Each structure stands twice: as C-alpha cells, then as structure tokens.
Amino acid sequence: xxxxxxxxxxxxxxxxxxxxxxxxxxxxxxxxxxxxxxxxxxxxxxxxxxxxxxxxxxxxxxxxxxxxxxxxxxxxxxxxxxxxxxxxxxxxxxxxxxxxxxxxxxxxxxxxxxxxxxxxxxxxxxxxxxxxxxxxxxxxxxxxxxxxxxxxxxxxxxxxxxxxxxxxxxxxxxxxxxxxxxxxxxxxxxxxxxxxxxxxxxxxxxxxxxxxxxxxxxxxxxxxxxxxxxxxxxxxxxxxxxxxxxxxxxxxxxxxxxxxxxxxxxxxxxxxx
Amino acid sequence: xxxxxxxxxxxxxxxxxxxxxxxxxxxxxxxxxxxxxxxxxxxxxxxxxxxxxxxxxxxxxxxxxxxxxxxxxxxxxxxxxxxxxxxxxxxxxxxxxxxxxxxxxxxxxxxxxxxxxxxxxxxxxxxxxxxxxxxxxxxxxxxxxxxxxxxxxxxxxxxxxxxxxxxxxxxxxxxxxxxxxxxxxxxxxxxxxxxxxxxxxxxxxxxxxxxxxxxxxxxxxxxxxxxxxxxxxxxxxxxxxxxxxxxxxxxxxxxxxxxxxxx
Numbered sequence: 001x002x003x004x005x006x007x008x009x010x011x012x013x014x015x016x017x018x019x020x021x022x023x024x025x026x027x028x029x030x031x032x033x034x035x036x037x038x039x040x041x042x043x044x045x046x047x048x049x050x051x052x053x054x055x056x057x058x059x060x061x062x063x064x065x066x067x068x069x070x071x072x073x074x075x076x077x078x079x080x081x082x083x084x085x086x087x088x089x090x091x092x093x094x095x096x097x098x099x100x101x102x103x104x105x106x107x108x109x110x111x112x113x114x115x116x117x118x119x120x121x122x123x124x125x126x127x128x129x130x131x132x133x134x135x136x137x138x139x140x141x142x143x144x145x146x147x148x149x150x151x152x153x154x155x156x157x158x159x160x161x162x163x164x165x166x167x168x169x170x171x172x173x174x175x176x177x178x179x180x181x182x183x184x185x186x187x188x189x190x191x192x193x194x195x196x197x198x199x200x201x202x203x204x205x206x207x208x209x210x211x212x213x214x215x216x217x218x219x220x221x222x223x224x225x226x227x228x229x230x231x232x233x234x235x236x237x238x239x240x241x242x243x244x245x246x247x248x249x250x251x252x253x254x255x256x257x258x259x260x261x262x263x264x265x266x267x268x269x270x271x272x273x
Numbered sequence: 274x275x276x277x278x279x280x281x282x283x284x285x286x287x288x289x290x291x292x293x294x295x296x297x298x299x300x301x302x303x304x305x306x307x308x309x310x311x312x313x314x315x316x317x318x319x320x321x322x323x324x325x326x327x328x329x330x331x332x333x334x335x336x337x338x339x340x341x342x343x344x345x346x347x348x349x350x351x352x353x354x355x356x357x358x359x360x361x362x363x364x365x366x367x368x369x370x371x372x373x374x375x376x377x378x379x380x381x382x383x384x385x386x387x388x389x390x391x392x393x394x395x396x397x398x399x400x401x402x403x404x405x406x407x408x409x410x411x412x413x414x415x416x417x418x419x420x421x422x423x424x425x426x427x428x429x430x431x432x433x434x435x436x437x438x439x440x441x442x443x444x445x446x447x448x449x450x451x452x453x454x455x456x457x458x459x460x461x462x463x464x465x466x467x468x469x470x471x472x473x474x475x476x477x478x479x480x481x482x483x484x485x486x487x488x489x490x491x492x493x494x495x496x497x498x499x500x501x502x503x504x505x506x507x508x509x510x511x512x513x514x515x516x517x518x519x520x521x522x523x524x525x526x527x528x529x530x531x532x533x534x535x536x
Contacts, residue, residue, distance in 0.1 A: 044440055046459070055458070056498060056509035068311060092459035093442040 004037075004115040006108060007247070008137035010161075012153030014124030016145045017181035020217055022121035023051045023226035024237070025141070028244035030085035031228065034116040037076065039088045039107075041133035042123040043098060046090035052079065053224025054087050063091040066103030072110050081229060086115075096129035108136040126156060131164050138167070139175045141247075142205060145182045146194040151202050154178075158203065177208035179243060184213045185258050196256055209243025211236050212257035282368055283314035283344065288322075288332055296335055303339060310341045316362060320348030326355065333358060430466065437462065437476065446483050458498060467491070479506075486525045491535065495521040505530060 009022045019042075026038040040048035043063060049055040060075035065088070072088070079085035088111070091098065111118045122133035134140065140161050144154045158176065167174045180196055187193040200207050216234035220227040227237045228244075235257055245252060289295050302309055317336075319329065329349065336343055345362035346354070354361060430449035437443060439459030443450055450464040455472035462468050462476070465483040467490065474492035481488030481503040488502050495516050499508050502525040513532055520535040 059499060059506065059508055069306075092440050093461050 004112040004118045005139060006112065006118045006120065006137045007139045007141060008120045008122055008134040009141045009143060010122040010130060010134055010157050011124065011143040011150070012126060012130075012157040013145075013150045016143050016150050017211070017217075018124070018143050019047050019051050019121055020221060020227065021141065021143050021179055021181065021211075021240070022048060022119050024228045024240040025244055025247065026117070026119040027052075027079070027082065027085055027226040028228040028241050029117050029119075029247075030079070030082045032244070032248070033084070035084050035114065036117045036119065037086045037088060037111055037115045038119045038121065039111070040090035040121050041099075041129055042121060043090045043129060044092065044095045045123065046092050048121045049077070049087060049089045050224060051221045052087055052226060054079065054089065055224070058089045061089045061091040062107070063094050063098045065107055066099055068103070072107065072114075096123065096127065096132070099129070099132050101132065101135070104132050105136060126160060130157075131160065134161055134165050136166055137174065139177070139247075141177045141179050141208065142203070143179050143181055144199060144203070146180055146184075146188060146196065146199055148194065151194065151199055154203055158205065176205045177243075177247065178203055178205040179209050179211065180207070181211045182213045183210050183257060185256065207254050208246050209239050210254060210256050211239040211243075281314045283316045283365075284310070285316050285318045285347075286336075286341075286343075287318045288324075292328075292332060292335070296339075299336075299339060299341070310339075314344045315341060316365070317343050317346045317359070318348060319346060322348070324349075326353055330355065330358070436472070439476070455494075456492075464488070477501075481525065488525070490523040491521075493520050493535075494518055495532075500530065502530060 007025075009018050009025070011018050022038055026036050030036040038048060038052065040046050040062065042048070046061075049058055054077045057077050060070035062075070064070040065072055065075045076086045076088055079087065088107075108118065120133045120137060123129040142154050142157060142161075144150045161174050161176065162168050165174055178200060180199055183196065184193055188195050196207065196210055212235045214227075214234055214236040216231050217227050217236050220230040223230065227234065228240050231237055232241075239255075239257065242252060242255070246254075286299075317332070324332075326349075329346070333343060343359045345359050347362045347365070349361055351361035429447060430451060431443075431445050432451045432453065433443065434453050436454035437452055437456045437460045439457045441460045442463065443452075443461070444463045446463070446465040448464070449466040449469065450462050451469040451471070452462065453471045456462060456470055456474050456476040456478070458475040460476035461479065462470075463479045463482055465488075466480065466485060467488045468478045468480045470478070470490075470492035472492070473494035473496055474490075475496045475498070477499040478490050478492075478497055479499075479501040480490050482501075484503060486503050490500055490502065495512075496518055497509060497512075499506055500523050501507070502523065505525060505528065507530050516532045516534060522533050522535050524531050524533070
C-alpha cells in the first residue's frame with residue numbers, strides 16, 4: 001500500500017511543453033525505481049499517449065474509469081520499456097464535461113493506493129478540465145516559457161492553485177515548482193527573451209529546472225519516447241533528470257543552460273591576434 | 274407553467290424465482306458490462322407473480338446493492354408498497370428488446386445498446402434528418418448529442434460522405450455504417466451492424482455492438498487503433514503486421530477475430 005504524491009503539471013497557456021514535461025518527469029521518476037502513473041486529463045485533445053508511445057494500446061480511458069464503465073486496472077497502459085511506468089490515457093471522442101468531480105476524486109484516490117507518484121498532465125486553459133486536473137494534487141509543477149504571455153498565464157494558474165484546489169480549501173498551501181522550458185540562452189542574452197531570474201521574480205515560485213530549447217524534444221515526441229528515455233545525453237533530458245531529483249527533495253543548484261560551446265569554444269575565446 | 278413530456282426506453286426487469294439464480298444472471302451482465310445499468314431508467318415487472326411484499330423488499334435491496342436503481346414497479350398496487358419503495362407504475366408500451374452485452378470484452382462497456390430517446394417538439398424532425406448521414410457529433414455539440422441520434426430501427430444503414438475526424442464519434446446501433454473517406458486516429462465508429470470504410474481506417478471501429486457476431490469490418494487501408502466485433506476487441510499492438518496498411522476485412526469466428534486481406 002503506497003500513498004502516492006499527486007503532482008499536477010500545468011501552465012494555463014497551451015504549447016509551452018506540459019505534455020513533454022509530464023512524460024519526461026514521469027519516466028525519470030520511473031527510472032529511479034518508483035511506481036509511477038501518468039494521467040492525461042486533456043480529454044478531447046489527448047496527446048500524452050502519443051508522446052509516451054502508447055497510442056496503439058489504448059482500450060479504455062479516463063472517462064470510462066470516471067464513469068465507472070471500466071476499472072482502473074483495465075484502463076492503465078503499461079510502458080513498453082519500464083514496467084513500473086503506467087499511463088491512464090484521456091478520451092478523444094468526449095469533451096471535458098464528461099469528467100465529474102466525484103469521479104475524478106475516486107480515480108485519484110484509487111491511484112494513490114497503487115503508486116508512489118501520480119503525474120497529472122493538465123489541459124491548457126483555466127476551465128473545467130484544468131481545474132479538475134489540479135483539484136486533488138499535492139504539488140504542482142508550473143511550466144512556463146521565458147516570454148511574457150506564458151508568464152502571465154502561469155501567474156493566473158498559480159492564483160487558481162491557491163484558490164480552487166482541495167489543499168487550498170482546507171486552508172493549506174500547495175507546494176509549487178517552476179519549470180522553465182524552451183529556454184534559449186543566446187536570445188535571453190540579447191534581450192529577446194526573458195531571463196530566468198525575471199520569470200522567477202514575477203512568479204515568485206522556486207525554480208525546479210530550466211530546459212533548453214532543443215531539437216531532440218521534437219524528435220523524441222515524434223518517435224513516441226519521453227525525452228528522458230530517448231536520449232539521456234541531450235541537454236533537455238539532463239535538465240529534466242535534474243529537475244526530477246529536485247522534485248525528490250535533493251538539494252542541487254539549478255544550472256542555467258548556456259549556449260552550445262564545443263571544446264574549441266571553451267579554450268579558444270575567439271581572440272584575434 | 275408548462276409540463277414537457279419525454280419518452281425514454283426503460284429496461285424492464287422481470288424477476289424469476291429462484292431469485293438467487295436470477296441475481297447471478299444480473300451479476301453476469303454487470304461483470305460483462307459494468308456500465309449497463311448505470312443511469313438508465315429501470316422498471317421492475319412483477320405482474321402476475323403475486324409476490325409477497327417482504328420478498329419484494331429483499332429483491333429491491335439486492336438490486337440496490339448492485340447499484341441498479343429501480344425507477345418504478347409494475348404490477349403491485351401502490352397501497353401495498355412500503356414507504357421508501359419506488360412508486361407503482363402501470364401502462365407503457367412494449368418496444369423492441371434491449372440488447373444485453375454479449376461476451377466479456379472491452380467494447381461491451383461502450384454504449385452498446387439502442388436507446389431511442391425522443392422529445393416532444395422539434396426533435397422528431399431532427400431525428401428524421403439525422404439518418405441522412407448527419408449522425409455526427411461535431412465536437413462543438415455535446416457528446417450526448419450522439420445518443421440523441423435516434424436512427425430508424427429497421428436495420429437501416431447510414432452513409433457518411435466525408436472524412437471522420439479525430440474526436441468525432443459516429444454512433445449507429447441499429448445497422449451498418451459506411452464511410453466514404455478516412456477515419457482519423459482518435460475517431461470512433463460504433464455500429465450495430467458492419468462497418469465499411471472506403472479509405473484509411475486509423476481510428477477505432479466497433480461493429481456488431483448490439484450483439485451481432487455476423488458483423489464485419491471492411492476498410493481500404495487498415496491502420497486502426499482498435500477493432501471490435503460484438504465486444505471482442507483487438508488493439509493495434511496485437512495486429513498481425515501483414516495486414517497493416519493493406520485493404521482488409523475483419524470478421525468474428527469461434528470467439529476470435531479473423532483478419533483477411535481484401536483483394
């Protein structure tokens with residue numbers, strides 16, 4: 001009997017990398033040996049199954065389980081590589097109104113008994129789907145790109161986390177972690193992008209990781225493997241691995257990814273004689 | 274103040290002694306399809322059985338344990354009922370039988386039975402139109418709209434002349450569905466009869482959902498996520514690679530799904 005920590009991955013804005021982050025963190029935790037379940041709350045626009053390469057094995061989905069048409073065990077899809085990583089996929093043919101508050105509570109409660117970690121991939125927006133995904137979470141990972149609109153939406157979501165979740169209603173405060181994704185150090189230097197300090201400043205949420213903009217992420221999602229499994233040496237995968245260790249409570253300094261400098265660049269500072 | 278009328282098809286349960294056996298049958302149905310009795314109008318029919326009121330109470334308790342909510346009881350005078358029991362009912366017209374989900378399997382839990390639902394007013398006209406291939410849930414409508422599509426229950430078939438996109442669900446529990454175009458990944462076709470796809474089948478196809486073993490699935494290009502006939506299903510992972518991306522037919526034989534190439 002384990003009692004899982006339920007983590008919601010949320011952002012407000014779409015396209016910042018919630019699903020990539022959910023898959024990467026879930027598989028990194030599974031690699032550490034924990035029993036992990038990733039839950040796709042994006043009913044109607046499911047993608048987590050694609051990113052995790054499980055789309056060809058989905059029979060039942062979250063909506064079936066919430067409505068009591070299937071048991072959780074029937075709906076869980078086991079990962080092909082890691083046998084302690086599971087996915088509870090979302091439905092594609094329904095919409096978010098198919099989820100009921102009581103049903104979601106029951107499902108999360110049941111998942112808590114089977115797993116050590118439950119990672120909920122929230123849909124974009126601030127409507128029903130997103131609020132249901134965060135409602136029963138114990139912790140939140142807030143995903144933001146270093147640009148103003150994404151930061152503003154995150155601010156809005158943080159407000160919801162402190163108002164509409166079960167923890168908040170019981171008078172507690174939800175622990176939050178900020179994950180900055182698609183970070184481009186070159187553009188941050190030139191001022192095209194917000195620097196990580198600025199984002200942390202605006203949101204005042206502790207930083208858990210900075211993931212550099214990387215071609216490997218797109219490549220990984222197209223082959224249906226979470227980035228932390230497909231290419232462990234890619235800077236993005238390393239950033240996610242580090243973030244996961246911080247999530248587990250290790251105290252390691254956050255490294256801000258620098259631009260690509262080969263060995264040559266390190267020694268040869270481009271000084272012309 | 275206006276009172277609207279609505280007609281639903283209720284499931285009529287007729288308990289037969291010995292009740293333990295009868296309850297076992299109910300349990301079998303629930304095991305096959307956990308959602309079968311959920312949120313459906315259910316009427317208990319005890320006409321002519323002269324059932325003692327205590328036995329009736331036990332029956333209701335047994336059904337309640339199984340989360341089968343009885344809406345009313347037909348064949349008992351209202352004066353005999355104890356407080357807290359569902360009200361006495363009479364009248365009603367018999368309609369066609371409601372299909373019980375057949376073998377164990379995935380698709381049984383899907384809405385696999387015909388539910389005619391009509392509302393007085395303009396809906397009836399809409400239902401007539403729905404058979405002309407507009408039996409579609411277009412995402413922006415509520416998903417319940419699919420259930421509202423009451424097609425003509427005479428083994429009719431519907432023809433859909435455009436691609437079925439991700440997220441759309443075509444529900445036609447009374448007959449065949451023919452799609453001229455492709456069925457995208459993330460779309461589903463649920464048919465009481467056979468499914469014909471003149472294009473690539475990339476989504477889910479559930480044929481014979483009202484208990485027809487004879488239903489088949491045909492497609493010009495098989496790349497489905499899941500196929501099912503009468504509740505027996507197979508996911509893409511378990512397909513024989515030889516039929517992938519080729520014209521194929523799938524039929525039900527000796528409790529297995531048989532895949533064949535279409536030449």
